[in-house]
Amino acid sequence: MYRITVLGAGNTGYTTAARLSLNGHTVTLGEIPAFAESISGIRNDKKILLQSPTGLEEVLINRVTSDIALAIKNADVILLTLPAYAHKSFANECAQYLTPGQIVILMPGTLGSLEFVRTLKAAGTTGITVGEVDTSPYVCRKTGVNKASIFGTVTHLGLGVFPAKDTDNVATIINSIFPGISKYTDVLECGLSAIxxxxxxxxxxxxxxxxxxxxxxxxxxxxxxxxxxxxxxxxxxxxxxxxxxxxxxxxxxxxxxxxxxxxxxxxxxxxxxxxxxxxxxxxxxxxxxxxxxxxxxxxxxxxxxxxxxxxxxxxxxxxxxxxxxxxxxxxxxxxxxxxxxxxxxxxxxxxxxxxxxxxxxx
Amino acid sequence: MYRITVLGAGNTGYTTAARLSLNGHTVTLGEIPAFAESISGIRNDKKILLQSPTGLEEVLINRVTSDIALAIKNADVILLTLPAYAHKSFANECAQYLTPGQIVILMPGTLGSLEFVRTLKAAGTTGITVGEVDTSPYVCRKTGVNKASIFGTVTHLGLGVFPAKDTDNVATIINSIFPGISKYTDVLECGLSAIxxxxxxxxxxxxxxxxxxxxxxxxxxxxxxxxxxxxxxxxxxxxxxxxxxxxxxxxxxxxxxxxxxxxxxxxxxxxxxxxxxxxxxxxxxxxxxxxxxxxxxxxxxxxxxxxxxxxxxxxxxxxxxxxxxxxxxxxxxxxxxxxxxxxxxxxxxxxxxxxxxxxxxx
CATH class of the missing domain: 1.10.1040.10 (N-(1-d-carboxylethyl)-l-norvaline Dehydrogenase; domain 2)
Incomplete structure (x- = not known):
């Protein structure tokens, strides 16, 4: 089990935070202050109602926050469930808090991991492994301020890692979070494989x-x-x-x-x-x-x-x-x-x- | 009143032949032999049932034929109600029968009059005035082998003539067939004005x-x-x-x-x-x-x-x-x-x- 931070509280963010909490991970759901409104419906009780093909479940999220420093601190893996146009601003927001050894995965990335890396580099942040997947892990929708609905799970998420020499290590971790991961040569091949x-x-x-x-x-x-x-x-x-x-x-x-x-x-x-x-x-x-x-x-x-x-x-x-x-x-x-x-x-x-x-x- | 030949027995051809017959013109509806099937439903009795906003009328067409020589002979005006991709083959079919002074109008043309002129020229046919209009004269459909339906009439058909120096003469004639004609500078301006x-x-x-x-x-x-x-x-x-x-x-x-x-x-x-x-x-x-x-x-x-x-x-x-x-x-x-x-x-x-x-x- 991992300490996982999900950044971005939209369709995929809500669903991922709930789903991974149910799976036993220690989950933080975070947003940058500019989008704090997105988590207002669960900020107090930290509960997401997750509708899935097997029924409705009330899921407690370990932490819900718009304090990025707090969200990132001690996280093993940071999952970015964001529109692509938010990748750069989140990279800037995160850069000063990320610590060497942390893993950031863009879900999906569509080459965003390269922009993320470039932004971290410009901020002087090093030692972070950045990856991206080829599509969202769930077919899902955020259906209310404290609700999400999951229609299906992607069974073979494709993963690209930067630098690619770290692919095997990262894939082992990500595979234990999203079973069935397949590996791309590198993030560029992954980004070109977005559906x-x-x-x-x-x-x-x-x-x-x-x-x-x-x-x-x-x-x-x-x-x-x-x-x-x-x-x-x-x-x-x-x-x-x-x-x-x-x-x-x-x-x-x-x-x-x-x-x-x-x-x-x-x-x-x-x-x-x-x-x-x-x-x-x-x-x-x-x-x-x-x-x-x-x-x-x-x-x-x-x-x-x-x-x-x-x-x-x-x-x-x-x-x-x-x-x-x-x-x-x-x-x-x-x-x-x-x-x-x-x-x-x-x-x-x-x-x-x-x-x-x-x-x-x- | 004119001797008018309508070539092409689709939506616009059927409607135009019927409408102009009702208006008192002597109308021939013609097709080239390859498309003779299009007129098979009216070849014997020469009657088109025309449905219009004012009711259903049975209209007798003066002549219905797939003999192009016969169709063109003595016609004052030849109206081509054809898909644009048929312009060239009809030009080739007509070239040997057209006689100086006849007027050919493509309805609509979309620059087809220039291709028509070029085809006549290659066949050695001269003295023909070729024009085109910017849209079909009627909003209509052929609804059966002997039926057409007219939803509306274009009130200001735009006309381009080649050569443009003949525009006024030709417009006078076409205007008495389709009242409200407006004149373009030339066929190129008309062809660029197709809707x-x-x-x-x-x-x-x-x-x-x-x-x-x-x-x-x-x-x-x-x-x-x-x-x-x-x-x-x-x-x-x-x-x-x-x-x-x-x-x-x-x-x-x-x-x-x-x-x-x-x-x-x-x-x-x-x-x-x-x-x-x-x-x-x-x-x-x-x-x-x-x-x-x-x-x-x-x-x-x-x-x-x-x-x-x-x-x-x-x-x-x-x-x-x-x-x-x-x-x-x-x-x-x-x-x-x-x-x-x-x-x-x-x-x-x-x-x-x-x-x-x-x-x-x-």
């Missing part, structure tokens, strides 16, 4: 009319991921895989990733998504200004596309969804993109990049 | 999930052209207007065009479309492999985008819909595009182009 940016922008844009007409009141995966939407998602995926190939990775196609994560049956994308017993419970977002565009474009396909460009890989389909998504969400995906400079890898050739990812040194 | 390519690709792609989930069973304009879909359509429109500007045209924004065509109230695009009493009756196409993508991309926004590129105008949003539309419709918009060579204008600078459009000579 959300592959599915969300294409899916949302190609259901824009229905999302707005119905205020999101339909089952996104079951009703919205139709044949042509699957075709477009697979076209995004193909570009992603090409970028990976240029870096020497053999990335899993998204349908295989969905299946191996325990989210759906084996088969092509359409079959895997429509056959899912977990994803089918998720409704669509209600507007275009939502994280499936405002996060998964600038911190997902835009970052990938920029990486592709630096490698000479064309990404016309990603670019198309970035262009359209930018105008309909009101968030310019190119301007807000987590770019190669943010990742600290803009000046590296492929060889130096792989050395950096493995050793932490250039 | 369909502005609305359809963005509208269909951003409703892809619902179209496939419902087999098109929803009111496309009323339910599908929501806020963000309108935003995307306006972004396409803005690029189109920029292309026009580089050529010296002041193109009308699509919302103004819709209003002036009598299709909707004055106002912004969302207001104009949602307030329409005519467009609201139209359901969506049932699949992605339909003319709103397979015609309006390669013969609409792809042609415009190529023209834009030749003028140094960026069209990222058009390109985005071309890319996505190509993969989901199965028709590659770039490969199938009516390009500047097809239009016979690939080697012209802006000045020579305008001379050519005006005089018919380079």
């Amino acid at each position: 959300n940016p592959v599915i969300h922008p294409a899916g949302v844009i190609m259901n824009a009319g229905r999302i707005e007409y119905s205020d999101g009141e339909f089952y996104f995966y079951n009703e919205g991921v139709t044949t042509s939407v699957s075709i477009a998602i697979q076209a995004v995926d193909k570009e992603r895989i090409q970028i990976g190939k240029a870096l020497g990775y053999k990335l899993k196609p998204v349908n295989q990733a969905i299946h191996e994560a325990g989210l759906g049956p084996e088969g092509n994308l359409y079959h895997s998504i429509r056959g899912s017993k977990i994803l089918t419970k998720l409704k669509a977002p209600g507007t275009m200004n939502n994280r499936w565009l405002t996060e998964d474009i600038p911190y997902g396909i835009a970052t990938w596309s920029l990486l592709g460009t630096s490698l000479g890989i064309e990404t016309p389909i990603m670019k198309s969804f970035i262009e359209i998504g930018s105008i309909v969400s009101g968030v310019n995906g190119w301007e807000k993109a987590r770019n190669l400079n943010d990742l600290g890898i803009n000046d590296l050739n492929v060889e130096n990049l792989r050395t950096f990812l493995k050793t932490g040194e250039i | 369909n390519p502005v609305i359809h690709p963005a509208g269909v792609i951003m409703n892809a999930g619902r179209i496939e989930y419902s087999d098109g069973e929803f009111y496309f304009y009323n339910e599908g052209v929501t806020t963000s879909v309108s935003i995307a359509i306006q972004a396409v429109d803005k690029e189109r207007i920029q292309i026009g500007k580089a050529l010296g045209y002041k193109l009308k924004p699509v919302n103004q065009a819709i209003h002036e065509a009598g299709l909707g109230p004055e106002g912004n695009l969302y207001h104009s479309i949602r307030g329409s009493k005519i467009l609201t009756k139209l359901k969506a196409p049932g699949t992605m492999n339909n003319r709103w993508l397979t015609e309006d991309i390669p013969y609409g926004i792809a042609t415009w985008s190529l023209l834009g590129t030749s003028l140094g105008i960026e069209t990222p949003i058009m390109k985005s819909f071309i890319e996505i539309g190509s993969i989901v419709s199965g028709v590659n918009g770039w490969e199938k595009a009516r390009n500047l060579n097809d239009l016979g204008i690939n080697d012209l600078n802006v000045e020579n182009l305008r001379t050519f459009l005006k005089t018919g000579e380079i």
